[in-house]
Amino acid sequence: MARIVLKFGGTxxxxxxxxxxxxxxxxxxxxxxxxxxxxxxxxxxxxxxxxKYCNEIDKLHDAREYDAVVASGEQVTSGLLAVALQSLGxxxxxxxxxxxxxxxxxxxxxxxxxxxDTTEMEKSLQTGEVAVVAGFQGxxxxxxxxxxxxxxSDTSAVALAAAVKADRCDIYTDVDGVYTxxxxxVTKARKLDKITYEEMxxxxxxxxxxxxxxxxxxxMNHRVRVQVLSSFEAAAGSSLxxxxxxxxxxxxxxxxxxxxxxxxxxAKITLVGVAxxxxxxAAIFGPLTDNAVNVDMIVxxxxxxxxxxxxxxxxxxxxxxxAVKVLEDAQSTLNYKRIxxxxxxxxxxxxxxxxxxxxxxAQRMFKALAxxxxxxxxxxxxxxxxxxxxAEEYAELALRALHTAYGLDAA
Amino acid sequence: MARIVLKFGGTxxxxxxxxxxxxxxxxxxxxxxxxxxxxxxxxxxxxxxxxKYCNEIDKLHDAREYDAVVASGEQVTSGLLAVALQSLGxxxxxxxxxxxxxxxxxxxxxxxxxxxDTTEMEKSLQTGEVAVVAGFQGxxxxxxxxxxxxxxSDTSAVALAAAVKADRCDIYTDVDGVYTxxxxxVTKARKLDKITYEEMxxxxxxxxxxxxxxxxxxxMNHRVRVQVLSSFEAAAGSSLxxxxxxxxxxxxxxxxxxxxxxxxxxAKITLVGVAxxxxxxAAIFGPLTDNAVNVDMIVxxxxxxxxxxxxxxxxxxxxxxxAVKVLEDAQSTLNYKRIxxxxxxxxxxxxxxxxxxxxxxAQRMFKALAxxxxxxxxxxxxxxxxxxxxAEEYAELALRALHTAYGLDAA
Numbered sequence: 001m002a003r004i005v006l007k008f009g010g011t012x013x014x015x016x017x018x019x020x021x022x023x024x025x026x027x028x029x030x031x032x033x034x035x036x037x038x039x040x041x042x043x044x045x046x047x048x049x050x051x052k053y054c055n056e057i058d059k060l061h062d063a064r065e066y067d068a069v070v071a072s073g074e075q076v077t078s079g080l081l082a083v084a085l086q087s088l089g090x091x092x093x094x095x096x097x098x099x100x101x102x103x104x105x106x107x108x109x110x111x112x113x114x115x116x117d118t119t120e121m122e123k124s125l126q127t128g129e130v131a132v133v134a135g136f137q138g139x140x141x142x143x144x145x146x147x148x149x150x151x152x153s154d155t156s157a158v159a160l161a162a163a164v165k166a167d168r169c170d171i172y173t174d175v176d177g178v179y180t181x182x183x184x185x186v187t188k189a190r191k192l193d194k195i196t197y198e199e200m201x202x203x204x205x206x207x208x209x210x211x212x213x214x215x216x217x218x219x220m221n222h223r224v225r226v227q228v229l230s231s232f233e234a235a236a237g238s239s240l241x242x243x244x245x246x247x248x249x250x251x252x253x254x255x256x257x258x259x260x261x262x263x264x265x266x267a268k269i270t271l272v273g274v275a276x277x278x279x280x281x282a283a284i285f286g287p288l289t290d291n292a293v294n295v296d297m298i299v300x301x302x303x304x305x306x307x308x309x310x311x312x313x314x315x316x317x318x319x320x321x322x323a324v325k326v327l328e329d330a331q332s333t334l335n336y337k338r339i340x341x342x343x344x345x346x347x348x349x350x351x352x353x354x355x356x357x358x359x360x361x362a363q364r365m366f367k368a369l370a371x372x373x374x375x376x377x378x379x380x381x382x383x384x385x386x387x388x389x390x391a392e393e394y395a396e397l398a399l400r401a402l403h404t405a406y407g408l409d410a411a
Numbered sequence: 412m413a414r415i416v417l418k419f420g421g422t423x424x425x426x427x428x429x430x431x432x433x434x435x436x437x438x439x440x441x442x443x444x445x446x447x448x449x450x451x452x453x454x455x456x457x458x459x460x461x462x463k464y465c466n467e468i469d470k471l472h473d474a475r476e477y478d479a480v481v482a483s484g485e486q487v488t489s490g491l492l493a494v495a496l497q498s499l500g501x502x503x504x505x506x507x508x509x510x511x512x513x514x515x516x517x518x519x520x521x522x523x524x525x526x527x528d529t530t531e532m533e534k535s536l537q538t539g540e541v542a543v544v545a546g547f548q549g550x551x552x553x554x555x556x557x558x559x560x561x562x563x564s565d566t567s568a569v570a571l572a573a574a575v576k577a578d579r580c581d582i583y584t585d586v587d588g589v590y591t592x593x594x595x596x597v598t599k600a601r602k603l604d605k606i607t608y609e610e611m612x613x614x615x616x617x618x619x620x621x622x623x624x625x626x627x628x629x630x631m632n633h634r635v636r637v638q639v640l641s642s643f644e645a646a647a648g649s650s651l652x653x654x655x656x657x658x659x660x661x662x663x664x665x666x667x668x669x670x671x672x673x674x675x676x677x678a679k680i681t682l683v684g685v686a687x688x689x690x691x692x693a694a695i696f697g698p699l700t701d702n703a704v705n706v707d708m709i710v711x712x713x714x715x716x717x718x719x720x721x722x723x724x725x726x727x728x729x730x731x732x733x734a735v736k737v738l739e740d741a742q743s744t745l746n747y748k749r750i751x752x753x754x755x756x757x758x759x760x761x762x763x764x765x766x767x768x769x770x771x772x773a774q775r776m777f778k779a780l781a782x783x784x785x786x787x788x789x790x791x792x793x794x795x796x797x798x799x800x801x802a803e804e805y806a807e808l809a810l811r812a813l814h815t816a817y818g819l820d821a822a
Contacts, residue, residue: 016467056427058498069490072483079480087469
């Protein structure tokens with residue numbers, strides 16, 4: 001007997017028939033003798049509708065009320081799945097975040113889980129009752145409902161798996177695993193059998209949408225065995241394996257590069273002719289931070305005349321208007337000559353733990369892009385990742401070229 | 412400065428524009444210097460959709476899960492109204508039933524409020540913050556979400572008004588008050604300025620849908636001054652008074668009959684030829700009660716031969732198939748000759764506290780109906796009410812005739 005946590009996303013519970021399918025999938029695990037907790041998202045479309053309501057009333061809505069409103073979607077699904085399970089003769093009950101409780105800080109809209117009290121749920125699981133948990137939500141110390149940010153149900157599932165010491169955490173989604181890159185763009189993309197936590201973390205934070213970044217972080221910290229699977233193949237009775245996210249030493253044959261991620265959610269800003277002197281970076285990025293603009297890649301050109309230089313950096317596409325406004329307001333202190341912004345960019349990242357021990361990985365990337373005539377605008381690197389910013393129109397071409405260059409193409 | 416509780420039903424908060432209208436209505440009360448708590452229903456249609464989901468999965472769904480699912484509708488509206496109020500610059504926060512908490516028994520689906528802990532809300536109201544309360548819901552001692560039954564938000568509002576010692580409780584609805592009878596049927600129906608708790612209770616329990624019966628009961632027990640008003644006229648800026656539900660001694664000029672209610676939710680069952688002996692009533696109604704069939708009016712004819720008699724009674728229309736089945740199963744012990752059921756009946760009731768001190772009220776009813784050739788099938792009376800069961804096709808005719816007979820027609 002194992003204890004497992006299953007998580008089903010919005011499309012997997014998108015209507016009543018799909019909820020019934022999920023119930024049958026859970027039934028298989030129960031009949032296999034396992035103790036099961038299921039984390040569910042809102043039915044697809046529901047969260048968007050609720051967010052739209054909030055914005056229609058006031059774009060600058062109170063995040064506490066936003067949380068109370070949008071968290072209701074998961075409450076509905078958890079109740080409905082509990083009914084569907086009972087209908088199959090399986091004891092089950094729903095748990096809202098506050099009922100467990102899943103305690104979070106009070107950063108409404110993107111709260112972080114502080115602790116999960118599993119006392120009551122533990123009793124329930126021991127009796128063989130399936131715990132159907134509303135994902136994406138928790139409760140603050142003030143007793144207000146909090147939400148964990150988009151994709152937060154992944155984090156709910158991993159956190160719960162850690163808290164109840166689950167043997168594994170299966171994330172059912174609308175893809176059947178983690179791919180070397182987006183299979184909608186690169187037809188030769190391959191599904192990975194295994195990927196390390198570190199790689200998955202980079203994939204997620206560099207744009208791969210299969211898992212919420214924070215959920216991977218949490219899985220890594222608590223060594224939760226996460227598996228990404230397709231809920232639709234599961235419904236069809238298939239038991240095709242998905243992708244297992246594991247510790248590095250569980251992977252014997254390490255690829256130099258495991259995957260290629262991309263993010264269109266980038267915009268580039270260049271300040272032309274800023275003074276090349278100590279403190280200028282702080283003067284630029286201080287006001288941006290104060291206005292909640294996250295800066296990602298940063299490049300400062302070498303100064304030619306020793307007096308002024310150009311500073312280029314990227315921000316989220318949604319933040320570009322705000323970022324430009326902040327910088328324009330600060331013109332008198334920053335003394336730059338010109339500000340150029342460009343939202344038609346894409347960030348492409350190659351990721352792999354093998355990079356640590358292999359030379360020439362970056363060079364291969366640069367050459368592959370150059371061969372296709374793709375100009376690199378900004379470069380940034382980490383221990384297991386190289387990211388480049390290129391013009392958005394080259395996104396697909398770049399992905400395919402890199403996928404081939406690193407030998408990732410399916411046979 | 413007064414403290415008031417306002418309640419808005421589903422059509423009053425049916426879309427975002429209407430929620431904004433409600434916010435403006437609340438704003439008026441706040442600007443008048445009052446402390447305000449607002450109880451809201453789910454947006455119209457939402458509860459029905461959620462109930463439909465539960466039924467689609469399993470008609471015999473777990474009432475605890477049903478409650479978790481359907482209570483979400485009010486949670487959404489309370490959050491949205493709080494945002495709308497804040498948008499007008501009015502401090503506000505939403506309260507789910509469990510957050511206050513409104514404690515109920517664990518009769519899921521139709522729970523009764525046990526107590527309301529107003530400690531936290533009291534602090535909030537004292538600071539001038541508007542409390543926006545999700546109606547229709549509470550929390551059981553097991554920490555599960557409960558709901559109070561259809562129309563339960565009325566009860567939430569009255570119970571909250573009693574708990575916070577509100578000066579009045581204004582129930583905004585889609586009609587502008589309590590009428591002498593249904594104005595859609597009787598064009599000469601008049602809006603009542605005042606009605607006593609006892610009369611309102613009879614009106615509600617005899618079919619008038621303007622207030623949930625239990626909310627009137629609670630208002631009567633706690634002497635909460637309830638006012639029924641139109642949310643649409645309020646939105647249009649009108650301040651037409653609605654109907655005030657008050658203590659009997661607040662009404663100087665008592666009408667003999669204040670109103671005429673009707674209910675189409677009736678079905679008649681007659682057992683022909685049951686033994687006329689002690690214990691037969693218990694033998695008939697015991698099995699019905701055991702099967703959760705509520706019996707309303709009961710008539711036992713005088714036995715002509717001293718051996719057998721006919722027993723006629725009414726049940727809710729939804730229960731008729733079940734009631735007949737129960738009685739058929741018990742045929743061998745009850746030994747009746749025949750069972751006749753008829754769903755084409757309507758119950759018409761004349762109601763008024765003045766009946767206590769006036770003779771001939773019933774006689775006037777019987778005569779008015781006889782004059783129109785309407786046959787009375789069953790009669791039942793209470794201290795301030797006379798109900799008759801008639802063929803459904805005569806419903807409108809009977810209402811109009813009685814309205815005229817008791818001098819209720821508008822000039």
